[in-house]
Amino acid sequence: MTTVEQAIETLKEHGYKYTDKRENMLSVFITENRYLTAKEVQLHLKEKYPSISYDTIYRNIYTFVKLNVLEETELNGEKMFRFRCKHAGHHHHFICTSCGKTKKIEMCPMNFFNDQLIGCTIESHRFEIFGKCENCS
Template identity: 75%
Template structure:
């Protein structure tokens, strides 16, 4: 998985300035290691940056997505972000709808679909399973 130092290198390589705010936004993801909303990030930064706007955070998150620093998904109409983990090879995720933790799914269901789409060219795909992780289920008991 990418870390803060790698992410800052990617930003600089692509002509973006280093700022403490950007570093601290990235540090939130490094510390949490799960999917987060822009609001989650804003809440974690409000002590150090009480006036940081939601738009500033959102704009930075999308810059990070464009640079493949973060990956995004959507749940119930809300964008969620986490450090990109694509360098681990092809895999998919189970995402907890309560806490945002993820689990890697090594098996890919695309072989099944390739057989059904023989006359098509598949350029990319995404497969995510949403549910409750064992920790969140245990809290319900």
């Protein structure tokens, strides 16, 4: 089963209807394989769906985020989205501030923070490094 098919199944399991627009929206994330803004997704879909609204894109993206299909980050004050990582094991990301390309980072800095947060319960964390990738430098 492809990643898009898995995402569609997740939608259906949570009571959302299948639409070709949703499938095509998910396909954009697979094809681009990087963080995208809602506006970039809209531009990718504009030719096939000329009347698709930004609000429709944004609502669907947040449905995907809520269902853990997509993950989000913020870059320069703008929300960006990509397929949730399916890599085995625990890792973090380098994110290119120009093109949105990501690279996996294996090292986790949480041991340092655990030592400083004695008595606290950490429920989750996310570590991202921002900069220019080798193509954008």
